[in-house]
Amino acid sequence: MDIGDDVFRDGMAQAGFPAPLVEMRSEYCAAVRAGTVDVVTDDVARLLRRPARDYRTWAAANAAAFAALTANPSR
Structure with missing residues (x-):
């Protein structure tokens, strides 16, 4: 389910996650969507x-x- 980056970031921040973790997870999710983390x-x-x-x-x-x-x- 793709909820959009802004919604994801806002939800993480509202849940109390620290900004660096929100940024890292957001970047990771973007990489997954782009297909760049499919290392086998x-x-x-x-x-x-x-x-x-x-x-x-x-x-x-x-x-x-x-x-x-x-x-x-x-x-």
């Missing part, structure tokens, strides 16, 4: 010695564990 590395594969998985695959593989936590939140 092989770090995960090298560290885990297996191919990286996308979020959808990871979530599906761990759905039962999350369901158990929501069924018994005191765990």
Whole structure:
């Protein structure tokens, strides 16, 4: 959801975030929208010695564990 830079900055400031953080996050979001932070590395594969998985695959593989936590939140 693209809310616009001014709305984003104002919301962050109204929530009490310091100005330098508001500026940094705003610049980061602009870079994401521009497609300049889509760096892909092989770090995960090298560290885990297996191919990286996308979020959808990871979530599906761990759905039962999350369901158990929501069924018994005191765990």
